[in-house]
Amino acid sequence: MTLYLNLAELLGARIEQGLYRPGQRLPSVRALSVEHGVSLSTVQQAYRMLEDSGMVSPRPKSGYFVSDHRQLPALPAVSRPAQRPVDISQWEQVLELIRSTPRQDVVQLGRGMPDINTPTLKPLLRSLAQLSRRQDMPGLYYDNIHGNLALREQVARLMLDSGCRLSPADLVVTTGCHEALSCSIRAVCEPGDIVAVDSPSFHGAMQTLKGLGMKALEIPTDPLTGISLEALELALEQWPIKLIQITPNCNNPLGYIMPEARKKALLSLAQRYDVAILEDDVYGDLAYTYPRPRTIKSFDDDGRVLFCSSFSKTLAPGLRVGWVAPGRYLERVLHMKYISTGSSASQPQLAIADFIAGGHYQPHVRRMRSQYQRGRDLMSEWVTRYFPTGTRVSRPQGGFMLWVELPEHFDTLRLNRALLEQGVQVAVGSIFSASGKFRHCLRMNFAARPTPQIEAAVRKVGETALRLLDEESADA
Amino acid sequence: MTLYLNLAELLGARIEQGLYRPGQRLPSVRALSVEHGVSLSTVQQAYRMLEDSGMVSPRPKSGYFVSDHRQLPALPAVSRPAQRPVDISQWEQVLELIRSTPRQDVVQLGRGMPDINTPTLKPLLRSLAQLSRRQDMPGLYYDNIHGNLALREQVARLMLDSGCRLSPADLVVTTGCHEALSCSIRAVCEPGDIVAVDSPSFHGAMQTLKGLGMKALEIPTDPLTGISLEALELALEQWPIKLIQITPNCNNPLGYIMPEARKKALLSLAQRYDVAILEDDVYGDLAYTYPRPRTIKSFDDDGRVLFCSSFSKTLAPGLRVGWVAPGRYLERVLHMKYISTGSSASQPQLAIADFIAGGHYQPHVRRMRSQYQRGRDLMSEWVTRYFPTGTRVSRPQGGFMLWVELPEHFDTLRLNRALLEQGVQVAVGSIFSASGKFRHCLRMNFAARPTPQIEAAVRKVGETALRLLDEESADA
Known part of the structure; x- marks a missing residue:
């Protein structure tokens, strides 16, 4: 891989990881050139690439800045599990997830399937x-x-x-x-x-x-x-x-x-x-x-x-x-x-x-990596658009899974039951904890190439969550 | 399957199992006809089939007898393991058996492979x-x-x-x-x-x-x-x-x-x-x-x-x-x-x-069954011919494995080491016991269609066993 691609990916990753926040000034071309032992034009090429992808914006005479419009949703909280060894529960919920034979009429956002419909295979x-x-x-x-x-x-x-x-x-x-x-x-x-x-x-x-x-x-x-x-x-x-x-x-x-x-x-x-x-x-x-x-x-x-x-x-x-x-x-x-x-x-x-x-x-994995990165960006956007305000979302640096955190008292088991009638399934958060924590969280798969159906499915998840939250506050 | 084939297999199995001994008279055609509710000619057809396979011989006016020349070798003794629960040993020996990558130059009589070189697959x-x-x-x-x-x-x-x-x-x-x-x-x-x-x-x-x-x-x-x-x-x-x-x-x-x-x-x-x-x-x-x-x-x-x-x-x-x-x-x-x-x-x-x-x-399994049965007969014969006098041999009713019992103090681990130099391997008996018994026994596979090489390999096993026994008695 060429040097500028290498550098662009490194900078991109740091932005992704939140090391540079939106609006923050990035290191100067000269500083990066010295730091990484590459030519000035290599750094410029890397910055131009990030500019093309919308991650950074140049400001005249001031250098490069992390793009402002990349308003990322808040991250999930640091987890605070019980501080003692526990016997593991949740087998029934896992069994429900894995036992389900793939149904053509259900959009399975919950499973751990990569995209296998790709010519590189x-x-x-x-x-x-x-x-x-x-x-x-x-x-x-x-x-x-x-x-x-x-x-x-x-x-x-x-x-x-x-x-x-x-x-x-x-x-x-x-x-x-x-x-x-x-x-x-x-x-x-x-x-x-x-x-x-x-x-x-x-x-x-x-x-x-x-x-x-x-x-x-x-x-x-x-x-x-x-x-x-x-x-x-x-x-x-x-x-x-x-x-x-x-x-x-x-x-x-x-x-x-x-x-x-x-x-x-x-x-x-x-x-x-x-x-x-x-x-x-x-x-x-x-x-x-x-x-x-x-x-x-x-x-x-x-x-x-x-x-x-x-x-x-x-x-x-x-x-x-x-x-x-x-x-x-x-x-x-x-x-x-x-x-x-x-x-x-x-x-x-x-x-x-x-x-x-x-x-x-390597060519196959390269292709999948960029497909999944685009999938991540798109699904994060959909969650921001369709989910209740205050929903927190993970910022994956790889793979094809998004972790979504809803208000603390929310019950995703109930959500998933309501979703099944609408032909959508997610992975409920509780199966990711030994003691059944994370009931208010869910995991969604963004491996498949985006389609209007998938967007509609994510929208259904968000809207159903909103409806259930509204019902709860009406009950209260 | 037609009635006479059915009956022939049943009678054959009883002879195999030693229920009728060599030279013994078999039930009359009339008796079998009544017992199994089939016609006299069906029984006659079954007997003729067994006659063709050399298992029975007709004697004029006396009926059918188990063929005399089917001198089967003695069966292994009933096992007498320790009468208490034990921790299982022998992992090292098993690992040796399964770790060996199939070598072209070694005839592997020890492994559990069926014959896969068959058109029915x-x-x-x-x-x-x-x-x-x-x-x-x-x-x-x-x-x-x-x-x-x-x-x-x-x-x-x-x-x-x-x-x-x-x-x-x-x-x-x-x-x-x-x-x-x-x-x-x-x-x-x-x-x-x-x-x-x-x-x-x-x-x-x-x-x-x-x-x-x-x-x-x-x-x-x-x-x-x-x-x-x-x-x-x-x-x-x-x-x-x-x-x-x-x-x-x-x-x-x-x-x-x-x-x-x-x-x-x-x-x-x-x-x-x-x-x-x-x-x-x-x-x-x-x-x-x-x-x-x-x-x-x-x-x-x-x-x-x-x-x-x-x-x-x-x-x-x-x-x-x-x-x-x-x-x-x-x-x-x-x-x-x-x-x-x-x-x-x-x-x-x-x-x-x-x-x-x-x-x-079903056609595949039928073919393999009769191939394995012939393999069993042939390998039993080879053992009778090439192994030390007094060697006991199992009488398998199915599958493709022969169990061979040598004199009680014999060590098949030593045998197998000597055999490896000659390009042959068997499964040593001790791995079939939790406590390492059956050191004097071995298992051989007769799945493959018989070839002169396989006969030569079995002969090497027998002759090497004889040589080791002779050395032992010379030492004693």
Whole structure:
């Protein structure tokens, strides 16, 4: 990637993250040129690019300013979960979300599906078809318990982008990220153990803790910088925590990217208290900034980070191909993987290895990143337009999920029931908490290319929320 | 199937099972005609068929006799495991078996691979290829957490053959039988619980118990009729057993089919002591007799049987499509399935559903059954010919595994190391025991169509065993 693109993305990210506020003056061309060791014209090119995208405006003789009209809605509050380990509830709500067979007549804003209707995935489908025609039928064999070697080589190569230097022998292919998570948790914890989690936190990972009999300790989390290190340290002092389970890059559901310094600080904390870290990076390659953010794993020097990811969000979930880099827990994760599903299906592994080796992965991900970034902007706008005043909205730095916070007493379970009649569904906030908090929040998916139907669906969510709020105040 | 084929298979099975011994007189044509309510000519046709296959010989004016030359080798002894729950060992040996990437230069007699080089699988590969070309790309979506409905409908239909009347809603599709087993065990047991298992027992299921922290109680098992009900009852009286985990049809590794009366008796026992049963039927459709044997599940009237199976042995393991019919544990199994891998890969499910619906499953399985039966006969013969005198051999009634018992002090781990240099590998017996018993036993796979190389490999196993035995007696 050229230097000016690089710089433009970096500046854009800082604006997105709120480091520069609307109306604020940006660093001078000269200062940036010195700071980044690039020519003046490179900086000017970067600023012109940001100007084109409407993020910055030049003022004569004063330099560049963050565009005023980018009035971003307020961010969700920092979460304040209960400060003690709890048994996880909410299984029934999660089951309702995942059990629902996709219905043509319902706009599913709640699910974690990426957009798979994109021409950049065609080579993958071609590979799958070709594999079925091969005389040696490689898709029918049991694969190695570690997973297909060609795929692990490609994954090791991809992981260089996040700063990880791993060999294929350090990786275990899994049946989606779910299996990576559950094998990792079981490799480290026994039933009854306490796991610290970000809050809100991915419901799948939390239900895994529940299913395995662990307790969750939710840690206050900032919607821009992630898990509170101060609160985490207090918790580590107070409780015998075995594992810290987090999604620091393009967090699900909040969308933040934890700043690099905080990632390092988190790792030091884990080292100090001798705790393992489960890092879920399933959305990491979908960060809107380039180069993609580093992982905690990339700083890990004593093998305590179990890094989990998959191709479910970057390529397609139906393939069920994930992986784990379990560090010092490799042997134990292998055992857990073996008893969980034996080896994973061969054909999707081979097809994905072909896809990456053929150079199709990066262009595909680039395309999706910018599609999702546009989706994020548009859906934020719709929420600002159609939702009740005072609605707070996350500011995702990657991925395709928006987190929306309604007034505190609002009940999104009730909202979702009212929406079903109108052919719309969202993910209710309570499933993202071990103890059923965030009832007033919801998550919406902006992966699909925007259509009038999707806008109409978001509008229905907002208007129905307004109606329910009005009914409540009439009752009161 | 016509009546005479039916009868011929029934008689053949009884001879195989040793109910009629070599040289013994078989029931008269008239008696069989009355007993089975078929015509005299039907019985005669059945006998002629058995005569053609060399199993029976007519003697003028005396009727039919079991062929004398079918000198079957002696059966393995009834197992006598330790009568107490143990922590499971042997993970290292299992890992060695499963970690080995298939090497072209090694004849792998140890693995659980079916023969996949058969033209009857072509329609399945065609389906897989076609699915990748479909515009709606069904293989890329998350499927329902229960699994694809079309597949569950077909599986419910197949299960009628084993006497099970289930609806698609009673089934959960899993990523291979491994996932079915581990979800079932976790649905019923907590770590520390005691699970009764047959002995020898499938290493994968036992390592699952180990991984989940359960204790195994091995029950004496007869090589023709399966788990000893008397010993099981004693164990149920003495220990707080939570689950009985068995493979009653075409047992792995012994190959027996538990007689129907014993299946019913086992179920009564489980009801009396209020214990769940995990029935692994993964080889059930590969029984050499027609109709295929019934399952314990088919007699289950209070939902205590968790029935697990997959297409890994009947079609191909690389597809990783299995299922579980969890009875009263459905909800809990669903949770365990969700946290284990989320939903399973879509494309293989759809392809298998097409394959069965298109009428390709039964002809394929019929072909494999007779290929495996011939493989069994041939490999038994080779063992008789090349192995040390006194070697005992199982008499499988289905599947493609032979269990071989060498003199009691013999060490098959040492044998396998010596064999590797000669390009042959077997499965060592100790992995089929929780406590590392059966070191003097081994399992060999006879799935592949026989070739001179395979015969040479079996011969190497036998001759190396002889050499090691000779060395031992020279040392002594």
